[in-house]
Amino acid sequence: MIHYSDLQIVLQEVPGQISLCFSITGCPLRCKGCHSPFLWKKGMGTPLTDETFVHHIERYKSMISCVLFMGGEWEEEDLIHKLQIAHTYGLYTCLYTGLNDEEVSPFIREELTWIKTGRWREELGGLKEKTTNQRFVEVQTGELLNHLFQK
Numbered sequence: 001m002i003h004y005s006d007l008q009i010v011l012q013e014v015p016g017q018i019s020l021c022f023s024i025t026g027c028p029l030r031c032k033g034c035h036s037p038f039l040w041k042k043g044m045g046t047p048l049t050d051e052t053f054v055h056h057i058e059r060y061k062s063m064i065s066c067v068l069f070m071g072g073e074w075e076e077e078d079l080i081h082k083l084q085i086a087h088t089y090g091l092y093t094c095l096y097t098g099l100n101d102e103e104v105s106p107f108i109r110e111e112l113t114w115i116k117t118g119r120w121r122e123e124l125g126g127l128k129e130k131t132t133n134q135r136f137v138e139v140q141t142g143e144l145l146n147h148l149f150q151k
């Protein structure tokens with residue numbers, strides 16, 4: 001079962017969208033310099049049951065256009081199910097993961113509008129930096145959209 005530590009409405013993580021963002025706990029990747037090491041502990045936070053997820057969507061659906069998961073790919077079946085629920089509300093979906101492109105399950109990708117991949121590497125920076133190893137991609141077309149984050 002997916003657990004989350006935090007829920008926020010975010011404007012910048014998915015360009016052009018108002019996203020309901022769930023920070024999922026239990027990230028196994030342990031990137032050096034991780035901005036959120038409190039997310040490493042599995043089972044920390046609140047269980048994201050279907051009822052809880054639907055409750056949050058119902059509450060915010062008039063404000064949002066997208067549901068964003070910060071992690072959760074390690075609970076593949078559960079994540080896919082949540083993404084499918086988001087689709088029934090006509091919402092776009094996005095996943096931020098530290099995995100590389102080829103490491104992400106194709107079954108998860110099928111349910112995503114956008115994906116951000118790549119481990120955090122301090123010396124290369126995040127999406128705002130041209131040097132970054134991370135990639136923000138429109139899944140269906142494969143188009144790289146990093147330029148939307150860069151000035």
Ligand code: SF4
Pocket residue numbers: 027028029030031033034035036037039071097098099119120
């Ligand atoms: S993927 Fe993100 S949350 Fe996970 S260890 Fe790396 S920086 Fe931290």
